[in-house]
Amino acid sequence: MRILLIEDEAALARPLREHLEADRHIVEWFTTLDEAHSAIRTLEYDVVLLDLQLPDGDGLSFLSKIRDQHIRTPIIILTARDKISDRIDGLNRGADDYVIKPFDLDEVKARIHTVCRRSADQMTQTTVVRDLSICFTNHSVSRAGADIRLTAKEWSVLEVLLRRKSKIVPKESLEAAVYAYGDEVESNALEAHISRLRAKLGKDLIVTHRGIGYMLQA
Ligand code: CA
Numbered sequence: 001m002r003i004l005l006i007e008d009e010a011a012l013a014r015p016l017r018e019h020l021e022a023d024r025h026i027v028e029w030f031t032t033l034d035e036a037h038s039a040i041r042t043l044e045y046d047v048v049l050l051d052l053q054l055p056d057g058d059g060l061s062f063l064s065k066i067r068d069q070h071i072r073t074p075i076i077i078l079t080a081r082d083k084i085s086d087r088i089d090g091l092n093r094g095a096d097d098y099v100i101k102p103f104d105l106d107e108v109k110a111r112i113h114t115v116c117r118r119s120a121d122q123m124t125q126t127t128v129v130r131d132l133s134i135c136f137t138n139h140s141v142s143r144a145g146a147d148i149r150l151t152a153k154e155w156s157v158l159e160v161l162l163r164r165k166s167k168i169v170p171k172e173s174l175e176a177a178v179y180a181y182g183d184e185v186e187s188n189a190l191e192a193h194i195s196r197l198r199a200k201l202g203k204d205l206i207v208t209h210r211g212i213g214y215m216l217q218a
Contacts, residue, residue, distance in 0.1 A: 171212070
């Protein structure tokens, strides 16, 4: 999953990011609402973790703003225990859940999975494509009961292709899924991920449409 983390306290953000990355998520961390807003308008995220007090403003107004812009990404508020009214306000403004600081890293992970499962647009937790069984919660793929290991980036490519199964996905959309916001995109890196996915999952699963993009052929 691609996670947008908006938190100005490095002591909270760093361990959280490491914990989620160890779980093979891609985490983009911003310390201001302004940067986070440009990011969420440019790229698609699976979930946003939102602190309420940021140096350039209030997380609640950010929340209202993006909901007004019809951005429906699930949002989990990260908030201090003594701010009950903020939590209620956040839920009323369209947040999906909240976690109380100081938080337990596994609890945050569990909440992420819960809100994503809830919002999973027509996508069930597990899907079967040809001889592959694919689990979105665990980011795992198996064939005849045997696990196939994918790197975080390979999973991101596969996930985007699966969401638009049997449609051509432009190369740029896949690159956006693979690269963190602000990263420089290396030429041919996407092709390398695609070719490793073919080697692992079956060589005709992903079809190349030259000059346009790729399609997952179910
Ligand atoms: Ca803060």
